[in-house]
Amino acid sequence: MIARLSELWLAPPATVHGLRRLLSRSAPPHALLFVGVEGVGKRSLARAFAAAWLCPQRTPDGHCGACEVCLRWSEEGQHPDLRVLRPDPDQIKIDAVREVRHWASFAPTIAPFRFILLEEAHKLNPAAANALLKTLEEPPERYGFLLTTTASDLLLMTIRSRCRIVRLATLPVAPLTAHLQARFGLEPDMAQMIAELAEGAPGRAIRWAQMLNAEPANRRGTATELQVLRALLDLFAQLGQAPLEDALRLAEQFREMCKRLEASTPDRSTRSALAMGLDYLLRWYRDSLVVELTGGTPQFQAYREPLSQLARRFPPAKRLHDLTHLVSARRAILRNANPQIITESLFLQLLSDAQ
Numbered sequence: 229m230i231a232r233l234s235e236l237w238l239a240p241p242a243t244v245h246g247l248r249r250l251l252s253r254s255a256p257p258h259a260l261l262f263v264g265v266e267g268v269g270k271r272s273l274a275r276a277f278a279a280a281w282l283c284p285q286r287t288p289d290g291h292c293g294a295c296e297v298c299l300r301w302s303e304e305g306q307h308p309d310l311r312v313l314r315p316d317p318d319q320i321k322i323d324a325v326r327e328v329r330h331w332a333s334f335a336p337t338i339a340p341f342r343f344i345l346l347e348e349a350h351k352l353n354p355a356a357a358n359a360l361l362k363t364l365e366e367p368p369e370r371y372g373f374l375l376t377t378t379a380s381d382l383l384l385m386t387i388r389s390r391c392r393i394v395r396l397a398t399l400p401v402a403p404l405t406a407h408l409q410a411r412f413g414l415e416p417d418m419a420q421m422i423a424e425l426a427e428g429a430p431g432r433a434i435r436w437a438q439m440l441n442a443e444p445a446n447r448r449g450t451a452t453e454l455q456v457l458r459a460l461l462d463l464f465a466q467l468g469q470a471p472l473e474d475a476l477r478l479a480e481q482f483r484e485m486c487k488r489l490e491a492s493t494p495d496r497s498t499r500s501a502l503a504m505g506l507d508y509l510l511r512w513y514r515d516s517l518v519v520e521l522t523g524g525t526p527q528f529q530a531y532r533e534p535l536s537q538l539a540r541r542f543p544p545a546k547r548l549h550d551l552t553h554l555v556s557a558r559r560a561i562l563r564n565a566n567p568q569i570i571t572e573s574l575f576l577q578l579l580s581d582a583q
């Protein structure tokens with residue numbers, strides 16, 4: 229069943245507050261763009277928001293769950309007045325957008341509004357993005373568009389400017405650890421490790437915790453994903469001491485680990501896995517700056533020593549500069565650049581003394 233806003237209690241409070249205010253209006257906004265990392269709760273919030281508007285008796289907390297319209301939600305979370313569009317697997321093509329536009333030319337079946345949920349909107353190919361833009365410029369009456377993305381900078385500026393942006397912040401490690409312990413009965417060390425590796429994204433952490441508690445036969449995928457992430461951090465731990473000659477070897481190992489990340493989750497594409505690996509590397513660099521400049525607690529607490537080592541090797545200005553390289557590498561990967569070339573030049577940059 230679709231959750232109400234108050235039931236999504238790991239969702240960022242500021243985001244929930246903003247959505248509640250929108251729900252007290254008389255009509256939905258034409259388009260919302262949910263932005264945040266994988267597993268942070270974009271899809272759950274977008275669904276809760278759509279379910280609220282579909283229900284004729286909505287409250288600022290969501291749908292009633294009991295009326296004729298609410299009872300039409302299927303077990304799988306489908307509804308006659310909701311369409312979901314997802315990439316297949318690395319892009320969303322124009323045919324899919326056209327089909328949805330055609331659907332949007334009809335009035336709602338049973339609900340007061342219709343919603344289109346477009347997941348990973350940054351994967352719209354150029355033709356599809358332009359087709360969507362046309363629809364957003366002249367939105368059909370009684371329709372709402374909900375877009376989600378992990379990389380809003382890859383979306384056409386003209387699409388972004390038509391959407392109200394909803395940013396989802398990640399959770400700090402401590403409350404997420406406490407939640408995992410209370411809900412899944414995990415040992416403190418295991419709960420903390422999962423919270424750290426999940427980058428504060430509750431969806432990812434909960435998925436791992438659920439799988440750890442599952443039957444041994446179902447655990448394999450998750451164990452692999454957690455193992456790969458640990459191995460990935462061990463690889464980053466070498467950056468504080470590896471000589472420049474190791475750059476290509478590290479880049480190759482990095483790509484291999486991203487391949488295993490891809491294989492560990494059914495609907496994750498090659499480029500999403502690479503982007504995810506780069507997200508962890510971004511956090512690593514951010515952590516090295518946090519430890520040094522603010523004296524704060526790093527996200528990857530178990531790696532305090534290698535983080536300090538990286539900080540001793542390269543001055544902060546150089547690492548800040550590296551962060552901008554990381555951001556452009558991630559963008560290039562998602563824009564179909566060659567992964568080998570991008571990762572090799574990235575690791576050369578990270579290990580070189582020059583800025």
Ligand SMILES: [Zn+2]
Binds near residue numbers: 283285286294296
């Ligand atoms: Zn209802």
